[in-house]
Amino acid sequence: MRVLFRVDGGPAIGWGHVSRCVALAADLVGRGAQVIWACRAEPGLSGLMDRPPEVSLPGQASFEPLPVSEIEPIVSAVGAIDWVVVDHYGAQQDYLDALRVGTGAKILLMDDHQIRPGADLRLAPMQPSARDALTGPEYLLMRDCFDPARSPQSMDRSGLLICFGGADHAHHTRSALEALVACEGRPTPITVIASDVLAERQGLDALIQTLGPDVERLAWIDGSEMASRFGVVACALVSSSVLAFEALAMGAPVVSVESVDNQRYHAQTLRRLGVPSVQESDEAVRLAVGGRAVSLPEGQIDAQGAGRVALRMLGQEERG
16 A cells, blocks of 8 residues: 655644654555655654655645646656545545545545645544544554553653644743743753754743753654653643644653644543643643643553554455
8 A cells, every 4th residue: 555645744734744644644654655755855853753755745735725737746756556644624525525636545534723625534543533533542652652551651750842743833832931930839841842943943942941950852763762751741832733632642740732723623622631721831830840741551551552553454454
């Protein structure tokens, strides 16, 4: 089976879409599939995918509508394929219709907050049950490094980890650090995951210096390192996104912040599970410092979603 992934990532939109596609791609490859990538050119992609995309598209990564005109060169470059995985908010009805005609393939469409027609299968783990949709947290795409069986957890947890993703246009990272400056009895050590681009945009490094030597900023860590850190930290202050579920899978107590519309369903699910999800980072800091972070029983959130999705794709392929 040949599977094409159409996904973008970069400082403007973050890396979460690429990360979850990588999780699904790895599982598909393990089951014998061939994976092909079509992405807008971005230097950071090869670090996540371990290779440059086979089809490098012009333009900057954004959530704007995808042009139908890009489909013909993609099809010419990749040849016959069986599935197209589309993880892009800009994939509108005209694009999906043209993609189906151009490739003759089945389409798996990832929907976080949208409900879009035009796909053979929708992946919407945070949404209510619907026809031809994979719903429920068990379908969340997490890399296998977040499987607790692969990454041991510590019984002696300490410190605070802050990560609001690769974009953080709402400046929650800076707001959280400002709240910590004025906070007595803050946890230590504090690790901030924020790219150099994000740090410059928000003026983080000067602020971190005022917090003292027990605060560090890491520009980037891979999934395995993130899993290891979630496995030992006393509190993860993260966006209401897959990041929160990765932390929960590793046993970390979590406080999350909902900052953009595409996190709405994630935040609702977190609150339903009893995990704090608020809209202001200073409130999140108060909850974290006040010991209000919540962890879940081992196994309630696992990292098996990619395998479940891959099996559904393979099953549909056999029936089709």
